[in-house]
Amino acid sequence: MKTIRVNLSDNSYNIYIDEGLLEKIGDTLVKEKTPCKTLLITDKNIEKVYGSIVSESLLRNKFDVRLVSLTPGEEQKTLETAFILYDACFDHKLDRNSLIVALGGGVVGDISGFVAATFMRGIPFIQIPTSLLAQVDSSIGGKVAVNHPKGKNMIGSFYQPRAVFIDTDTLATLPATELVAGLVEVIKYGVIKDAELFEFIEKSLYDILQLNHDALLKIIATSCQIKANVVEEDEKEKHLRAILNYGHTIGHAIETVTNYKKYRHGEAVAIGMLYAARIAIDMGLTDNTVFERQLSLIKRLGLPLQTGLKPEEIVKTLYADKKVISGRLRFILPTQIGEVIISDQVTEEILHRILNKPL
Numbered sequence: 001m002k003t004i005r006v007n008l009s010d011n012s013y014n015i016y017i018d019e020g021l022l023e024k025i026g027d028t029l030v031k032e033k034t035p036c037k038t039l040l041i042t043d044k045n046i047e048k049v050y051g052s053i054v055s056e057s058l059l060r061n062k063f064d065v066r067l068v069s070l071t072p073g074e075e076q077k078t079l080e081t082a083f084i085l086y087d088a089c090f091d092h093k094l095d096r097n098s099l100i101v102a103l104g105g106g107v108v109g110d111i112s113g114f115v116a117a118t119f120m121r122g123i124p125f126i127q128i129p130t131s132l133l134a135q136v137d138s139s140i141g142g143k144v145a146v147n148h149p150k151g152k153n154m155i156g157s158f159y160q161p162r163a164v165f166i167d168t169d170t171l172a173t174l175p176a177t178e179l180v181a182g183l184v185e186v187i188k189y190g191v192i193k194d195a196e197l198f199e200f201i202e203k204s205l206y207d208i209l210q211l212n213h214d215a216l217l218k219i220i221a222t223s224c225q226i227k228a229n230v231v232e233e234d235e236k237e238k239h240l241r242a243i244l245n246y247g248h249t250i251g252h253a254i255e256t257v258t259n260y261k262k263y264r265h266g267e268a269v270a271i272g273m274l275y276a277a278r279i280a281i282d283m284g285l286t287d288n289t290v291f292e293r294q295l296s297l298i299k300r301l302g303l304p305l306q307t308g309l310k311p312e313e314i315v316k317t318l319y320a321d322k323k324v325i326s327g328r329l330r331f332i333l334p335t336q337i338g339e340v341i342i343s344d345q346v347t348e349e350i351l352h353r354i355l356n357k358p359l
């Protein structure tokens, strides 16, 4: 088992990564938390395959478990669903020493964390992420949220889990499209912080897609470590944490213009990363290989490259974003594979030029 420590003074926690971890989740958890009343939150897809494995392991270790299973999908990440979960907390008589367990992808993790952060002003929670995106990204770092009709993830908080348990075996049942979308975030970590990780993905893509355990362990552990390091330095996203948004500026605009229906998050981010690399080249910050290497990986993953969207539409959406600071956009731009800068020097003119050129 690989263990990664996230050092956040009083809010520090461990990320455990291993195969076959779900069966022994209770045995590992008792080392962190005395058995208590526990609300296990999951979704129907995940419940089918892993619900009883996890609840039985917890029960064997004297956790008093109640399982709640949501309808899968982003549409469920709302205050209305949170309310149903609060009801379950009351029904199961949870108190400040109880536990919420999030078993699932980023949707389950985000809403469970939000409920844990707000029920009785905060009760302990742990994450058992089952999608690659959740394992390398959403389960770490303590951003918890629900969506509002006027904006995604707009109602939320920073609230760290007590521990994260990643079982690489769960990826065996994850649909291939979800695996690939999650891999985009791993490629992102390579571009922003770790040239060796990027090279490893280039060399081992076949093994990764075949779910070879060693390859998965390597990419997941490295990604978790990078995210942990960034979050340790900037827990509340004052500055450095923004580098995790590489590819996300244009990516989010594409998701917004298409109403979050046409592209998976990872697919939109992949396109966003390629445009960001193009911008960096245009501004003389880097050379073409930074773009070409990303393009080649993204093509090998079979991800879409064309949006069919009008550049003006994307630009308009970019400037309408709530994160625009005094009229300037903030971009994360690569200077080489493994290194990025945060820039507010990207002009509308550059954007039009870049977006008008097909990838």
Ligand SMILES: NC(=O)c1ccc[n+]([C@@H]2O[C@H](COP(=O)([O-])OP(=O)(O)OC[C@H]3O[C@@H](n4cnc5c(N)ncnc54)[C@H](O)[C@@H]3O)[C@@H](O)[C@H]2O)c1
Residues within 6 Å of the ligand: 043, 045, 046, 049, 072, 073, 074, 077, 104, 105, 106, 107, 108, 110, 130, 131, 132, 133, 134, 137, 138, 139, 140, 141, 142, 143, 144, 153, 170, 171, 172, 173, 174, 175, 178
């Ligand atoms: N908190 C953060 O820092 C952060 C970061 C990135 C993304 N997010 C959020 O994460 C969410 C996206 O997460 P996601 O991509 O995991 O989506 P998701 O939770 O909707 O999961 C994707 C699909 O895969 C299914 N699934 C998950 N694991 C499975 C498994 N092992 N086997 C079979 N099916 C499985 C789910 O039921 C769902 O249908 C978004 O809401 C996004 O806002 C949060």
Ligand SMILES: [Zn+2]
Residues within 6 Å of the ligand: 137, 185, 248, 265, 269
């Ligand atoms: Zn992302």
